[in-house]
Amino acid sequence: MTAIATSDTALQLTRDGQLKHFLTLDGLQRPLLTDILDTADSFIEVGERTIKKVPLLRGRTVVNLFFESSTRTRSTFELAAKRLSADVLNLDINTSATSKGESLSDTLLNLEAMASDMFVVRHSQSGAPHFIAQSVTPGVAIVNAGDGRHAHPTQAMLDMLTIRQHKGSFEGLKVAIVGDVLHSRVARSQIAALNTLGVAEVRVIAPGTLLPRDVESLGCKVQYDMRAGLKDLDVVIMLRLQRERMQGALLPSEREFYRLYGLNTEKLALARPDCIVMHPGPINRGVEIESAVADGPQSVILNQVTNGIAVRMAVMSMAMSGQVAERTRGQAEGEQA
């Protein structure tokens, strides 16, 4: 895999600043993020209708390219695409299978030649979606559904939508992200989005062994003590403990982790009384969050899921529009020349 492009912005935006791929939140400005949230808001209403369908991607072909399997994420993209009236092709490609005879590039070029309009890409290697957008099939809209430890931008945007729904705006908010930041592909995307949207403060709360070395440079404060970190919070975002990704003894034990960094009713009381509780799911009940909190009145975890469909519909329809605009301009310029 090549290095990630120095300018993500040039890669994912048209010259007019429209989204044409959705790879990362790095480099995206506040007006564009707000545009995504506003578009998603309009799709929330679609999900409440009897006929949950809009014809925006009718006759378009969306390929779910999952190099790393994730039934949950794939299902949300599949539903989002179907509600936009697209035709969906699900391909679960594990890396070993593609290496058997055909390169990743050849697989993608073949799918492009089948007149695919969009690839939703999940890959265990950071930068894979960028590589595809930049070097392989730039005319196919690429949506990042999670790449390595790098980013999971639709997850971050559904979190932003949930915060805005419950808090009205981002101004003055204090937000903490708690837990395994080191192995989280979503934490980086969340920190970027929160800063761009102008919250007052982003904190990360975790033991040192679960924090990346450069974490403060991402735009956040570090708190090792959860009780201190919860003070004055408007929003607390719990991360999933990625047990399967932990190599070696980063943690003394799950029980010890829960005692120190698990969110329970007693700790939550240290935050503001209207503090909302978020979690990307799936929840490890009793490992990072107490059931009473997950199911309690401050939890907005299921709202996040609902918002996930709306946000995915938003970025899919916007990226497709961007691709069409780019192609139309390309043709117009070709005719002028």
Place this chain on the structure above:
Amino acid sequence: MTAIATSDTALQLTRDGQLKHFLTLDGLQRPLLTDILDTADSFIEVGERTIKKVPLLRGRTVVNLFFESSTRTRSTFELAAKRLSADVLNLDINTSATSKGESLSDTLLNLEAMASDMFVVRHSQSGAPHFIAQSVTPGVAIVNAGDGRHAHPTQAMLDMLTIRQHKGSFEGLKVAIVGDVLHSRVARSQIAALNTLGVAEVRVIAPGTLLPRDVESLGCKVQYDMRAGLKDLDVVIMLRLQRERMQGALLPSEREFYRLYGLNTEKLALARPDCIVMHPGPINRGVEIESAVADGPQSVILNQVTNGIAVRMAVMSMAMSGQVAERTRGQAEGEQA
């Protein structure tokens, strides 16, 4: 899994007596069963059209939740949902996968939050669909596609539709169910439906080791001798020998079983000359039924398959209407209060 609700009726019907879930035939009255059969009849005609589609579930999301895999049953529900114009999401969830970190309830609540309208549930544990309808996601229409040894109500209803098609009505009919009643999820549903619809007599024909202890209390007579049991029959329903479910030596041998309880031309001649032969499939030729009978003029086995699509379309569309009615009333009452 909690105990099954004492009142299945309250669980699966709206206060107006409309179907809102389809879990079991226990407690459903004759007019409702007749209504299902009449609705299915109207869908039979749809299957004969060039364009086999009606817009009843357009824009609705149906999730096939198969905790126990069954390609055949899943396919019939998938086709039924697509012919109703629904969007379909297939999820094959084996129990081990859901236990890995996320509870069944959390999985279901997440799917509900994605604005799913209906779950078609297949589970190896009796009562799982009831549990979901009662305690987890009551606002999502639940259709039972087979739970443990308990019920397989759409299979029983497609059998009823097939009987009515060939016999005109249920009045005066003598019907036998032959074979492995003990392990059959469909036999219980069939006995319930036949009694409710008013046949003259239901017999079960099987060795004692393949009968549940309380079988007569379900509303049927027991015959250990097949030749005696076939006398005067209008309908004979063969069951599949569930070899994979038999633990230990309930049967001397397949060969011995076939000799005693297999249906062949010679034995079939003991029934009425217009007796029809049914089987839920897949057939074990030479184990419970002779090929000459399965493919003979009295066999209606393939009609059952065709009727299966129609019956599934019927219960899916009816349960969805019931959910909408319930929600509309709920809102109206909320506004009045």
Place this chain on the structure above:
Amino acid sequence: MTAIATSDTALQLTRDGQLKHFLTLDGLQRPLLTDILDTADSFIEVGERTIKKVPLLRGRTVVNLFFESSTRTRSTFELAAKRLSADVLNLDINTSATSKGESLSDTLLNLEAMASDMFVVRHSQSGAPHFIAQSVTPGVAIVNAGDGRHAHPTQAMLDMLTIRQHKGSFEGLKVAIVGDVLHSRVARSQIAALNTLGVAEVRVIAPGTLLPRDVESLGCKVQYDMRAGLKDLDVVIMLRLQRERMQGALLPSEREFYRLYGLNTEKLALARPDCIVMHPGPINRGVEIESAVADGPQSVILNQVTNGIAVRMAVMSMAMSGQVAERTRGQAEGEQA
């Protein structure tokens, strides 16, 4: 599996000469092949639209019956069917699973009874699609997606479409097929199509160990020396080296094969300067073709992929029309009698 019908023509055509199944190119005359190519041409335009959909198979049920798994081929048929607006059911049935209790015939009869209109069949045994069309479900349109070493007729037709696109017509063309002809299901179909469409010469270029004994009787010349064989060529079709199908030591080594029969820039220079290079994919780069050739200006490999969707849409819609015509005539005759 029974023997293949003596008259494939009678099997796959209606009495008016319309396609009703698409099993093999043997016996199909030039006007019909030209009709397929013209129909496919019209679908090429559909693939370039924003809304890549036509309603020709709306409300029809197409079942992808893959007894041998092939994600790539299955995906092209799935996309083709969806762009024709059909409902698609994907069934991956490996032979062991169907033998477990239910015969192939019973599986197919069940699918037919679910009101399926078309089976797209891939099977490791030669003749399986013919057997189905002839003896099992003659009223369901059967499309062969590759059977054993016998045929892969949609692949051959997409190759013909690609040749006609680039060369205008077939007249006077010299075409070579290079490589593992022995294990190729597509080579036989290609030789048949090229001869029917009237090219000037078909050559096969391969070591003797990779040629079937009767190869010249199929209508081609044999060349063991690649350099001599490339002379004056208009079209060179490389075959994939089916490493997984080679039993024993037919080849000294991959490296030796590449030296003798691999296509590189230097060898390609021996053909006509406007010679096009084709390959059915997936490519083994450096085994049968050099990357510089596969990605070079004479390569039309990705055009083949695009044309594959169009050709599949063509044969699917034509076979469906043929089935409808046959059924309508059958009913008319029944009424007259």
